[in-house]
Amino acid sequence: MGLSKGIHWHHFLFLLVVEGLSVAVRTAEERNLYSRFQVGNSGMSVTHLQYADDTLFLGEATVAN
Numbered sequence: 001m002g003l004s005k006g007i008h009w010h011h012f013l014f015l016l017v018v019e020g021l022s023v024a025v026r027t028a029e030e031r032n033l034y035s036r037f038q039v040g041n042s043g044m045s046v047t048h049l050q051y052a053d054d055t056l057f058l059g060e061a062t063v064a065n
Contacts, residue, residue, distance in 0.1 A: 018050060025057075035060035 025047050028034040036045035037058035049056045 014053070018055075021055065022048070022050070035062060 025034065029036065029047060034047065036047050037060060038045050046058050048058060
């Protein structure tokens with residue numbers, strides 16, 4: 001029993017984990033446990049950036065974060 005050798009499940013599993021992480025960050029923000037980082041005066045804000053297998057968390061510089 002196990003995974004078939006010809007199917008690359010790790011890509012699918014990675015996407016599930018990354019999406020779960022994004023949902024967790026959004027949930028923490030909704031509960032006021034995490035504050036977004038404001039980019040300049042444009043009103044744009046970010047919580048995290050993801051590229052390939054890298055994740056960078058960006059938040060307001062507070063003791064709570």
